[in-house]
Amino acid sequence: MTLVDLGVPSLAPTRPAPASGPLIDTFGRVATDLRVSLTDRCNLRCTYCMPAEGLDWLADDALLRHDELIRLLRIAVTRLGITSVRFTGGEPLVSRRLEDVVAATAALRPRPEITLTTNGIGLAKRAQKLVRAGLDRINVSLDTLDAARFARITRRDRLPDVLAGLRAAKAAGLSPVKVNAVLDPVTGLDDAVALLRFCLEHGYQLRIIEQMPLDAGHEWERNRTISADEVLDTLRQHFELAPDTAPRGSAPAELWQVTDKSGVAGKVGVIASVSHAFCSACDRTRLTADGQVRNCLFAREETDLRRLIRSGADDDALEAAWRAAMWAKAAGHGINDPGFVQPDRPMSAIGG
Structure with missing residues (x-):
């Protein structure tokens, strides 16, 4: 059976992927972090x-x-060396099977770390259940604390639900609770200051993420977004920042030790996916809700594991297809290249 038969893009390297060992690409990067979109x-x-x-x-x-899904998770953990599984969407709390999937993942051996990225709506009612199922950590998306701005950005008046979800996550013992913020081009720098004060006060960890070209309308423009450097310059006007001393490794966020004028201390992370790409340290592989492996958030091609499963492929064939897909991973996402083309799928269909 050829790589094309397995659904691997025809642009795959001429050298075959290793048949065992770490989930590696031709640049020597090892994928240990699996992002799974549930919907x-x-x-x-x-x-x-x-x-x-x-x-x-x-x-x-x-x-x-x-x-x-559980079969593919088992292959990822037991055959491919995945040690961390993050469930995403769309919005994963929309999925009624979320707790069951978390529990089944927690039952795998060796047990992976299990995390969740959510907008927090409905989390207040489910945080305890998710922890009992085996959830280890959580990231909650929140771009502003201003109710009017929140409604304008999200087109929904749900800020109180998100704040309730954050409180419930902390009360359920999820630690640290991380807050993901994508800043509005107009009000975002003010929001960043308010969000960091809020997170320091409540014991959350803020992650500020550069806006990426993953919108459904393909209307992203670099000059209409806020860069990581602008964020840091603004935060330094209100807080004392010092580089975190822990090794960054493959983490997407550059961490900073932060202290406000009243002496409250904590950490803030800045994810500069566009302006300071960290592709050389990437350790991620992605599985979409419809069973496609993506070797990069910005990949233009996918490998169809759902088709292979439903055509009767055994675990060896699924493993080989997944390995070949990751083996073909490009050196970087290419956002800063003149010929960059945004992927057809938006973020909601790929998974965060």
Whole structure:
């Protein structure tokens, strides 16, 4: 069976992928972090992600069934060396099977770390259940603390629900609770200061993420976004920042030790995916809700594991296809290249 038969893009390297060992690419990067999208549906309509009317959601029969998803998770952990699994969407709390999937993942051996990225709506009711199922950590998306700005950015008046979700996550013992913020081009620098004060006060860890070209309308423009350097310059006007002493490793966020004028201390992370790309240290592989392996967030091609499963492929064939897909990973995402082309799928369909 050829790589093309397995669904691997025809541009794959001429040298074959290793048949065992770490999940490696031709540049020597080892993927140990799996991002799993459970659904492309979302209950917000963030302006930088999707249009006000939403998108055409995937049909139910296009989504991986529970048994198919757990099978792929088992292969990832037991055969490919995945040590961390993060569930994303769309909005993963929209998925009624979330707790069951978390529990099944926690039952794998060796047990991976299990994390979740969510907008926090509905989290207040489910945080304890998720912890009991085996969830280890959580990231909650929150771009502003101003109710009017929140409603404008998300097109929904749900800020109190997100704040309640944050409180519930902390009360359930998830630590640290991380807050992910994508800053509005107009008000974002003010929001960054307010968010950092809020997170220091409540014991959360703020992560500020540069806006990336992953919107459904393909309207992203670099000169309309806030860069990591602008964020840091602004924060230094209000806080004392010092580089974190812990090794960064493959973490996407550059961490800073932060102290406010009242002496409250904590950490803040800045994820400069566009202006200071960290592709050379990337350790991620991605599985979409419809069973496609993506070797990069910005990949233009995918490997269809759902088709292989439903055509009767055994675990060896699924493993080989996944290895070949990652072996073909490009050196970088290419956002800063003159010929960069945004992927067809928006973030909501790929998974964060």
